[in-house]
Amino acid sequence: MAPSVMSDFSSSATARLLPFRYTVPIRAVQFQPSVSIPLTPLRSRSTLSRCCSSSAVAAVATNTDTFAKVIDGKLVSKQIKDEVAGEVASMKEAIGVVPGLAVILVGSRKDSQTYVRNKKKACEAVGIKSYEVNLPEDSTEEEVIKHILEFNNDPSVHGILVQLPLPRHMNEENILNAVNIEKDVDGFHPLNIGRLAMQGRDPLFVPCTPKGCMELLYRHGVEIKGKRAVVIGRSNIVGMPAALLLQKANATVSIVHSHTKNPEEVTRQADIVISAAGVANLVRGSWIKPGAVMIDVGINPVDDAESSRGYRLVGDVCYEEACTVASAITPVPGGVGPMTIAMLLSNTLESAKRIHNFK
Numbered sequence: 001m002a003p004s005v006m007s008d009f010s011s012s013a014t015a016r017l018l019p020f021r022y023t024v025p026i027r028a029v030q031f032q033p034s035v036s037i038p039l040t041p042l043r044s045r046s047t048l049s050r051c052c053s054s055s056a057v058a059a060v061a062t063n064t065d066t067f068a069k070v071i072d073g074k075l076v077s078k079q080i081k082d083e084v085a086g087e088v089a090s091m092k093e094a095i096g097v098v099p100g101l102a103v104i105l106v107g108s109r110k111d112s113q114t115y116v117r118n119k120k121k122a123c124e125a126v127g128i129k130s131y132e133v134n135l136p137e138d139s140t141e142e143e144v145i146k147h148i149l150e151f152n153n154d155p156s157v158h159g160i161l162v163q164l165p166l167p168r169h170m171n172e173e174n175i176l177n178a179v180n181i182e183k184d185v186d187g188f189h190p191l192n193i194g195r196l197a198m199q200g201r202d203p204l205f206v207p208c209t210p211k212g213c214m215e216l217l218y219r220h221g222v223e224i225k226g227k228r229a230v231v232i233g234r235s236n237i238v239g240m241p242a243a244l245l246l247q248k249a250n251a252t253v254s255i256v257h258s259h260t261k262n263p264e265e266v267t268r269q270a271d272i273v274i275s276a277a278g279v280a281n282l283v284r285g286s287w288i289k290p291g292a293v294m295i296d297v298g299i300n301p302v303d304d305a306e307s308s309r310g311y312r313l314v315g316d317v318c319y320e321e322a323c324t325v326a327s328a329i330t331p332v333p334g335g336v337g338p339m340t341i342a343m344l345l346s347n348t349l350e351s352a353k354r355i356h357n358f359k
């Protein structure tokens with residue numbers, strides 16, 4: 001039997017994905033101490049198959065009594081996409097405006113191409129028009145900025161996304177600064193991030209991945225106010241904005257990073273963990289407070305001869321161990337990843353509504 005899936009989602013329309021006021025207590029589970037677990041991340045295939053193989057997960061998953069609930073990001077993202085599709089349709093009917101998203105991809109990284117293709121598909125599925133520019137790896141910063149400025153001035157474009165990472169010779173800051181903040185659906189412009197960090201100010205857009213994490217917490221009735229939260233990682237696009245959002249939601253927040261002396265001990269204090277470290281199986285069972293809620297942002301490829309791609313994706317959290325300690329957990333894949341795309345669509349719709357003053 002598969003782990004139980006949390007399904008107490010709100011049916012709220014995209015009423016702009018505000019925090020829900022009600023809470024549904026997450027059932028605490030019995031702590032099963034794990035014995036002498038090394039703190040070093042598990043990287044080798046042999047260790048991985050011992051710790052976090054999918055067959056091990058399936059075997060343990062038959063015991064649903066002591067098992068964390070699975071926070072199904074794929075399901076929630078589907079729900080959000082349906083909500084967005086409904087609003088896109090009514091906007092088109094009412095004022096004849098179709099939201100538009102422009103995506104700029106520089107270079108030919110396979111993973112970036114896949115992400116961009118998935119974003120385009122997701123746009124199509126909800127009725128958002130997508131525009132794509134592909135530039136060669138050796139383009140200049142000026143060429144990229146030229147396209148950004150064109151999209152800034154194009155009234156049919158409501159959101160602009162520059163796929164990251166950019167080629168090494170480009171200055172990311174210069175490029176992201178060129179995006180009109182009114183169309184910055186990624187929320188990466190320093191003005192948007194700055195407003196996110198300030199009391200009493202609100203950004204026009206919140207970065208998609210951390211927003212997706214918060215949305216999963218809200219839609220599963222996880223109480224955040226007054227809780228201890230730990231964010232692992234401090235990147236501009238995930239860790240740092242995630243910590244700011246948790247703080248805005250009145251959690252007491254710590255950030256664990258590569259120079260933290262006692263990451264395990266700090267993480268074990270947390271009622272809510274958002275992990276965005278990019279290290280496969282970094283967070284072991286012993287790092288987790290019994291009953292904690294685990295949001296796993298990591299998407300780490302590990303070799304897997306049995307998979308057709310030759311690899312499979314695992315999170316930062318050792319899923320199989322966490323399942324016996326945490327009260328709820330996001331899987332990888334199927335957790336935060338699909339939410340990132342859903343939030344991008346939601347931000348693009350929000351932008352079109354704001355620009356056209358459509359309520």
Ligand SMILES: Nc1nc(=O)c2c([nH]1)NC[C@@H]1CN(c3ccc(C(=O)N[C@@H](CCC(=O)O)C(=O)O)cc3)C=[N+]21
Pocket residue numbers: 115161162163164165186208209299313332333334335336337338339340341
């Ligand atoms: N300007 C910019 N904005 C971004 O939002 C952005 C970016 N650059 N660069 C790369 C990262 C990564 N990212 C993901 C989006 C969806 C999944 C996703 O849907 N993953 C699925 C499937 C993964 C698979 O099977 O390949 C899952 O986790 O279930 C993952 C990762 C957006 N990013």
